[in-house]
Amino acid sequence: MSDFSFWIILKNLIWATQWTVYLSLIAFVGGGIVGLILLFLRTSQVKWLEVPTKLYIEFFQGTPLLMQLFLFFFGVALFGIEVSPWMAAGLALTLWTSAFLTEIWRGCVEAIPKGQWEASGSLAMSYIEQMRYVILPQAMRIAIAPTVGFSVQVIKGTALASIIGFVELTKAGTMLNNATFRPFLVYALVALIYFCLCFPLSWFAKRLEGKLNVAR
Amino acid sequence: MSLVSIRDVRKSYGDVEVLKGVSLEVEKGDVVAIIGRSGSGKSTLLRCINGLETYQSGAILADGIEVGGEHANLRELRRHVGMVFQQFNLFPHLTAAENVMLAPTVVNKTPKKEARAIAAEVLAKVGLSEKMDAYPSQLSGGQQQRVAIARSLAMRPKVLLCDEITSALDPELVNEVLRVVEQLAKEGMTLILVTHEMRFARDVGTHLVFMHHGKVHESGAPKAVFAAPQTPELQQFVSGIG
Numbered sequence: 001m002s003d004f005s006f007w008i009i010l011k012n013l014i015w016a017t018q019w020t021v022y023l024s025l026i027a028f029v030g031g032g033i034v035g036l037i038l039l040f041l042r043t044s045q046v047k048w049l050e051v052p053t054k055l056y057i058e059f060f061q062g063t064p065l066l067m068q069l070f071l072f073f074f075g076v077a078l079f080g081i082e083v084s085p086w087m088a089a090g091l092a093l094t095l096w097t098s099a100f101l102t103e104i105w106r107g108c109v110e111a112i113p114k115g116q117w118e119a120s121g122s123l124a125m126s127y128i129e130q131m132r133y134v135i136l137p138q139a140m141r142i143a144i145a146p147t148v149g150f151s152v153q154v155i156k157g158t159a160l161a162s163i164i165g166f167v168e169l170t171k172a173g174t175m176l177n178n179a180t181f182r183p184f185l186v187y188a189l190v191a192l193i194y195f196c197l198c199f200p201l202s203w204f205a206k207r208l209e210g211k212l213n214v215a216r
Numbered sequence: 217m218s219l220v221s222i223r224d225v226r227k228s229y230g231d232v233e234v235l236k237g238v239s240l241e242v243e244k245g246d247v248v249a250i251i252g253r254s255g256s257g258k259s260t261l262l263r264c265i266n267g268l269e270t271y272q273s274g275a276i277l278a279d280g281i282e283v284g285g286e287h288a289n290l291r292e293l294r295r296h297v298g299m300v301f302q303q304f305n306l307f308p309h310l311t312a313a314e315n316v317m318l319a320p321t322v323v324n325k326t327p328k329k330e331a332r333a334i335a336a337e338v339l340a341k342v343g344l345s346e347k348m349d350a351y352p353s354q355l356s357g358g359q360q361q362r363v364a365i366a367r368s369l370a371m372r373p374k375v376l377l378c379d380e381i382t383s384a385l386d387p388e389l390v391n392e393v394l395r396v397v398e399q400l401a402k403e404g405m406t407l408i409l410v411t412h413e414m415r416f417a418r419d420v421g422t423h424l425v426f427m428h429h430g431k432v433h434e435s436g437a438p439k440a441v442f443a444a445p446q447t448p449e450l451q452q453f454v455s456g457i458g
């Protein structure tokens with residue numbers, strides 16, 4: 001009897017994990033695209049582009065992700081627009097991720113010596129050309145490790161989507177606990193699955209970091 | 217009209233005035249050597265010419281384009297004004313040939329094949345034909361600087377600005393770079409060079425400019441100026457060098 005429910009629990013949790021993975025991928029890919037656009041605006045040296053970008057980043061970095069999820073889920077409904085937990089979670093996590101990725105990447109762009117900007121500028125390259133052909137190819141090398149490292153935060157961040165009713169790994173755990181009353185078993189399994197998702201990524205990030213440090 | 221015309225240019229960093237009214241006319245084919253103590257404003261002046269620094273008053277016209285203007289067409293200007301830096305500033309992720317080809321392909325939209333031919337030509341000119349596919353990290357300082365010169369030449373500039381381009385080099389590598397610059401001068405390239413190589417300034421320069429405290433303190437034909445410096449500051453500077 002108890003063995004039976006163990007396998008049921010595990011099966012359901014693994015099934016729910018796919019939604020955690022999808023949500024993470026959406027947040028990470030969407031956040032990456034938005035983040036790249038913001039990166040261009042943020043480093044453009046154009047004041048009226050930089051200031052709003054900075055505010056955006058401050059907002060998403062300076063408020064709890066949970067509040068952002070609430071704002072998207074309940075706030076948008078105030079305007080009479082129906083938002084599914086999917087939409088709200090996907091959107092909030094994407095924007096939240098973009099803010100952090102922009103800042104991580106900006107640090108990498110700023111680590112590129114000023115001489116690279118001056119040399120490419122002196123060759124009549126425009127800002128976007130400089131970024132595209134000179135700065136980003138070099139910044140990308142140093143950005144990989146912290147970016148992969150941050151993907152772990154995104155995966156863990158998706159757990160909050162459970163609170164607005166999105167059924168991913170954590171929400172499934174809560175539901176299974178309500179049905180089986182075996183909180184320790186359920187949440188131990190949930191934690192284990194998160195660990196299995198996150199550990200390879202953080203291990204990979206650490207390894208990349210080590211490699212780059214040796215190369216320098 | 218002069219190729220580069222600098223008229224009463226003033227520039228400050230905060231409260232500190234670094235250029236205090238500099239005027240200078242550079243004609244096509246001139247080789248202007250700028251000398252002076254550290255901090256006298258030589259680099260700042262050079263960087264104003266291609267818009268890497270802004271200035272507060274006066275005017276700079278390069279190839280007829282006003283540099284400091286509100287809507288200065290910096291891109292158009294920089295296509296005709298090349299710059300070589302003390303620290304080379306090669307793009308480390310690109311080979312020598314790719315360093316040279318980048319601006320022609322990206323800025324001038326030159327087809328890859330043609331750009332490659334240009335790269336071969338200018339790298340040959342600086343004596344680095346066999347290093348086309350080497351990365352900067354695989355080259356000596358002198359070779360890197362010659363690639364940087366080739367990279368500027370690939371844009372066919374009308375004037376080339378050089379800021380102490382041999383100062384970061386080991387002494388034994390200085391000459392290979394100076395020889396390239398001398399060759400350019402012989403071919404009629406207009407050059408404005410900040411340099412500490414006094415012999416080079418005298419032998420290759422057509423004009424000498426001595427900067428002191430943000431001003432052109434003394435200028436003239438290099439040989440005459442070196443033989444008989446008029447101001448005590450230049451006398452001291454020249455004798456200090458020995």
Ligand SMILES: Nc1ncnc2c1ncn2[C@@H]1O[C@H](COP(=O)(O)OP(=O)(O)OP(=O)(O)O)[C@@H](O)[C@H]1O
Nearest residue numbers: 229232234252253254255256257258259260261380
């Ligand atoms: N970005 C900056 N901010 C503030 N002050 C600066 C800046 N760049 C240069 N200066 C100051 O401007 C003055 C002139 O500097 P500049 O680099 O033009 O001198 P230089 O003649 O090229 O000297 P060197 O022979 O050492 O290269 C110096 O006093 C320097 O400290």
Ligand SMILES: [Mg+2]
Nearest residue numbers: 258259260380
């Ligand atoms: Mg200088």
